[in-house]
Amino acid sequence: MHQIIIELAKNKLAHFAELKSFKHVHEPPIEIALSGESELQGKWHSFFGNENPITLELGCGKGEYTVGMARMYPDRNFIGVDIKGARIWRGAKTVDEEGISNAAFLRMRIEFMASFFGKAEVDEIWLTFSDPQMKEEREKHRLSHPRYLDIYRKFVVPGAWIHMKTDSRFLADYTLEVLKEEGVEADFIAHDLYGDDWDRLREEDKKHMQLKTFYEQKFLVKGVPINYIRFRLYDKKR
Ligand SMILES: C[S@@+](CC[C@H](N)C(=O)[O-])C[C@H]1O[C@@H](n2cnc3c(N)ncnc32)[C@H](O)[C@@H]1O
Known part of the structure; x- marks a missing residue:
């Protein structure tokens, strides 16, 4: 047992070291995040070497969506963001092995995203199976809390599409409540995406909905309906 723990720790250290060697992975120090400015801000298109639209996956975990979408849409760029290096490593390794040129990862807390993206630099955001943070005192940590929507507004194009996929009916209902209070009308609401709601999806959406994240697969095995x-x-002053 002791030996297994040592092996796991060694493995994790090796993954962390490899993560640092990847050019498509950014792990900025917290001081940069706190300063509100970084070399990455406004420079993502030159990083990718094209002017294609940028999609962020916030709380990407192992990055199944980031990697899967990058393969599916070579004329768009995808950036997975998560604070956990061990999880990001999985997606980053695949990107390296397959030579995928339109995917990158940023290891950072989502609260600091405005330090890493310039005004209107991002076209779309995916929130995939975000922690529902059900305790009342954790409300401000829900990724659809108004404080997060205000952070996103700082770097998305006006009218950027935001997608949330979640197993949590609690988080889905909370998000819809926030949108109502903000005067934002949801374009699509599903509480059983792969069941009753499937036929309402556009053909294009059905294509990328084939992608399943690590957490999504776990919930689907248990028969949990997906929201x-x-x-x-848009900006609030519209
Ligand atoms: C439940 S997991 C989902 C992971 C992945 N999207 C999936 O569906 O498999 C939530 C992820 O969000 C990340 N996360 C939660 N809050 C975060 C924050 N404030 N900043 C960065 N990452 C965060 C966690 O580290 C974790 O990997």
Whole structure:
């Protein structure tokens, strides 16, 4: 047992070291995040070497969506964001092995995203199976809390599409409540995406909905219905 723990720790250290060697993985120090400015801000298109639209997956975990979408849409760019290096390593390794040129990862807390993206630099956001943070005192940590929507507004194009996929009916209902209070109308609401709601999806959406994240697969095995909410995010003063 002791030996297994040592092996796992060694493995994790090796993954962390490899993560640092990847050019498509950014792990900025917290001081940069706190300063509000970084070398990455406004420079993502030159990083990718094209002017294609940028999609962020926030709380990407192992990055199944980031990697899967990058394969599916070579004329768009995808950036997975998560604070956990061990999880990001999985997606980053695949990107390296397959030579995928339109995917990158940023290891950072989502609260600091405005330090890493310039005004209107991002076209779309995916929130995939975000922690529902059900305790009342954790409300401000829900990724659809108004404080997060205000952070996203700082770097998305006006009217950017925001997609939320979640197993949590609690988080879905909370998100819809926030949108109502913000005067934002959801374009698509599903509480059983792969069941009753499937036929309402556009053919294009059905294509990328084939992608399943690590957490999504676990919930589907248990038969948990998946919620999907899509809305456009504009500036408040519109
Ligand atoms: C439940 S997991 C989902 C992971 C992945 N999207 C999936 O569906 O398999 C939530 C992820 O969000 C990340 N996360 C939660 N809050 C975060 C924050 N404030 N900043 C960065 N990452 C965060 C966690 O580290 C975790 O990997």
